[in-house]
Amino acid sequence: MIPVRCFSCGGVIANKWEEFKRRVYEGESSDTILDDLRVTRYCCRRMMLSHVELVDTIAPYY
Amino acid sequence: MGYKCTRCKRAVEIDYEYTGIRCPYCGHRILVKDRPTSIKRIKAE
Amino acid sequence: MKIEVLEMSDRFAKFVLSDASIAFANGLRRAMLAEVPTLAITEVNLYNNTSVLYDEQLGLRLSLIPIKANTDELVPKEECMCDDNCPACEVSMTLSAEGPKMVYSGDFVSSDPEIFPSDENIPIVELKDGQQLFLEALAHVGHGKNHSRWQAGIACGYKTYPVVTFHNCDKCRSCIEACPKDIIQMGPSGAEIQDNDMLECTLCRSCADVCGINAITVDQDERAFIFNVESDGSYSAEELIQQASKALKKKSDGMLEVLEHF
Numbered sequence: 001m002i003p004v005r006c007f008s009c010g011g012v013i014a015n016k017w018e019e020f021k022r023r024v025y026e027g028e029s030s031d032t033i034l035d036d037l038r039v040t041r042y043c044c045r046r047m048m049l050s051h052v053e054l055v056d057t058i059a060p061y062y
Numbered sequence: 063m064g065y066k067c068t069r070c071k072r073a074v075e076i077d078y079e080y081t082g083i084r085c086p087y088c089g090h091r092i093l094v095k096d097r098p099t100s101i102k103r104i105k106a107e
Numbered sequence: 108m109k110i111e112v113l114e115m116s117d118r119f120a121k122f123v124l125s126d127a128s129i130a131f132a133n134g135l136r137r138a139m140l141a142e143v144p145t146l147a148i149t150e151v152n153l154y155n156n157t158s159v160l161y162d163e164q165l166g167l168r169l170s171l172i173p174i175k176a177n178t179d180e181l182v183p184k185e186e187c188m189c190d191d192n193c194p195a196c197e198v199s200m201t202l203s204a205e206g207p208k209m210v211y212s213g214d215f216v217s218s219d220p221e222i223f224p225s226d227e228n229i230p231i232v233e234l235k236d237g238q239q240l241f242l243e244a245l246a247h248v249g250h251g252k253n254h255s256r257w258q259a260g261i262a263c264g265y266k267t268y269p270v271v272t273f274h275n276c277d278k279c280r281s282c283i284e285a286c287p288k289d290i291i292q293m294g295p296s297g298a299e300i301q302d303n304d305m306l307e308c309t310l311c312r313s314c315a316d317v318c319g320i321n322a323i324t325v326d327q328d329e330r331a332f333i334f335n336v337e338s339d340g341s342y343s344a345e346e347l348i349q350q351a352s353k354a355l356k357k358k359s360d361g362m363l364e365v366l367e368h369f
Contacts, residue, residue: 001168003168004172005339009261009262010262012171012229014229014230015229017164018228041262047216058230095157100150102152103153104150105149105168106149106151106166107149107167
């Protein structure tokens with residue numbers, strides 16, 4: 001699950017995650033999406049860019 | 063306190079005397095404790 | 108003291124504060140980050156959780172969700188007159204969900220219709236088939252200095268107003284190429300920077316370094332500040348600045364009271 005807030009600055013990022021994910025899936029380049037969502041600082045940008053969703057990986061073992 | 067077998071997902075009782083920690087239905091040796099039904103209060107941080 | 112607002116939207120604000128001291132500007136900045144009273148979840152009563160996240164992980168995620176509330180009507184738990192909990196210091200919100208479903212912050216049912224998460228689309232946990240989540244979250248008022256869940260102002264900062272002057276420019280254009288922000292233009296009497304573009308200047312002095320005839324001086328106005336404010340959503344940017352000023356005022360009033368009884 002995407003962290004709710006950025007580790008460094010405390011900005012809320014989780015509210016932008018699903019739109020980011022959808023638009024990346026549709027083939028848009030991630031830097032234009034992040035600029036569009038006003039995720040301007042590089043601390044918040046790395047939160048989105050480097051996130052890996054693990055729920056589906058763990059779920060079978062529950 | 064009940065246990066659950068992770069392979070066949072059935073509720074099992076542990077027989078310490080005879081079989082040890084082993085599922086009586088499928089023989090699997092990994093059992094997990096069930097979540098207690100009491101309300102758990104935690105600090106959110 | 109003068110304020111010129113450059114941008115004021117729901118979550119973002121940019122303004123120029125002039126005729127103020129550095130100490131005051133820094134006080135305001137720190138108040139926005141650490142002194143604004145905010146509501147956030149501090150304790151969770153779990154009735155059932157069979158999701159992939161364990162209870163404490165879930166608690167952390169819940170605590171970081173920004174909540175919109177009128178904090179003037181609420182008091183921090185330490186300052187409340189009650190013994191344990193009362194409606195003045197504690198707000199209860201319940202969440203119940205069963206999979207398959209993505210649980211969002213908007214699924215919270217609050218005991219007070221005026222109090223709700225400011226974003227409805229924060230994913231909390233994804234429930235698979237048959238997984239259950241049933242909990243009651245208790246929110247309290249606190250300040251950003253104690254925990255990041257109460258931090259309403261995000262990355263609030265300021266810089267001093269840049270003052271770049273050109274005199275006896277020989278129009279060699281080298282400063283125009285050197286400027287990383289591309290704000291220097293060639294005017295009729297040599298290189299110049301438009302007033303709006305001046306805000307973009309980072310005081311890097313690349314232009315002054317590259318100038319062969321030392322025609323450029325880069326300086327700063329230490330009585331004027333360009334503020335950048337961002338809110339987490341529990342307040343609008345405007346309310347955040349007001350609340351920060353109130354917090355500052357409250358502190359100085361307290362100081363005054365101490366001095367009067369000295």
